[in-house]
Amino acid sequence: MEIRKVQVTDMMAAREARAFRQQELIRKYEKNLICFTLNIAGPVKNSDLIQQTFEEGAECIFNQLRVRGIAVLFYEKTHKATGNEAFIVVDCDIIEIKCIMSEIEDTHPLGRLFDIDVLACDGTKMERGEVGLGERRCLICGGPVHRCSSRRVHPLEELQKKTVQMMEGYFLNHFVDKIAxxxxxxxxxxxxxxxxxxxxxxxxxxxxxxxxxxxxxDSAAALIPHFKSMVRTGIETAMEPPEKTFRKLQYEGVNAECAMFDATQNVNTHKGAIFSMGIICGAIGRIKGNKGKLTAEQILRECGALSKPYAEFAFNHIEQQRPTAGCQLYKKYGIKGVRGEAADGFPAVLHAGLPILKKALAEGCTKDEAGSITLLYLLSEAVDTNIIARSDYSTYIDVKKQLNEILNQEKYPAAAIIRDLDHQFISKNLSPGGAADLLAICWFIYFIECDDGE
Structure with missing residues (x-):
């Protein structure tokens, strides 16, 4: 959006036009009217951030009206250099409407920036005092707004800085919460x-x-605050080298593992997922911090940039590491496991899992069907070290061969075939936990790409 400074005369003309429109709507509908604008100090009354704040306020108003069953007879909004405006004609008691709108102003994190007037069907404006509420408080000091405003207690620059901080902080928190x-x-x-x-x-x-x-x-619920921290880590280190982000993600990953073990009585439900999903959360944060676009390709490319230095160091110093199952597989077969997948940008997700998940859902498969089928494709595409660890390499090769035969015969294997595989895996004590983590990644990115708020 083009940023334009407005003059006092522009604002006077805008107020006059708004008042005219208010009376025009009241005469036409003979009902109560809500008029919503923003309190924005200074000559810049509109920008992308200001308009986003306005849309948030409008959505909040409509949510409150909807849950209360209040009928909206008319809605109109405009976006001008002099500010954003919304006119909402409602069929409801004037006192109830004023109480609801005042509650939004007083309780929403951005409410101090909301200016929600309520006009009765005779054209008069209802004041807060008429419903037993006090004067609104100052944005800076919390004192009576009329006193600070009339005396110009706070410099314009201070008001503008506080306004931007409120808006940016709110939407950043919202983004972090949404991704987590x-x-x-x-x-x-x-x-x-x-x-x-x-x-x-x-x-x-x-x-x-x-x-x-x-x-x-239980484990998934316990991981929410740690996913939030990982997204924030990505945002806060977006301008730093990827290695710095990764080190901080490692630290938070340890905290997440502790939370998982506490929630499950020391059972490892999500250790692999914490590594993979944590990297993705950090990658998303870095993209957000650099004002990039959240696409599957960009997210997974950033995952590779984050993970590659760590993976290369680990593989180059394999002899100095603890003799884990993963280390043994790398030394014996060159299998890099989840570290290699992450370093390569999760190619099995990008080229196999995510496309088949989206296609299956688009063609009418249920979530169960699409998810089960996607798991098979992931298992056929990526090396699942969990299966090898619970059996041996030759067993894994046999499993992969069987899966490829099934997928070559049927694009979408029936549930009966998958249930039969389930019985076979259980009888052999096989569990494709690595493929399960990749399935979670597919769902994660699918949700992000379907989100129209980003």
Missing amino acids: GFAMKALLYEVSVSPKPGLVDRFNNGSHRDMDFYSFV
């Missing part, structure tokens, strides 16, 4: 998809005896 919510939702979708060969789902516990469906729900 998508991450948790993705974990819940992953465990909910049923059937899944060898994995915990709604039907059974797969090849596991120490965890069930509710273990995963």
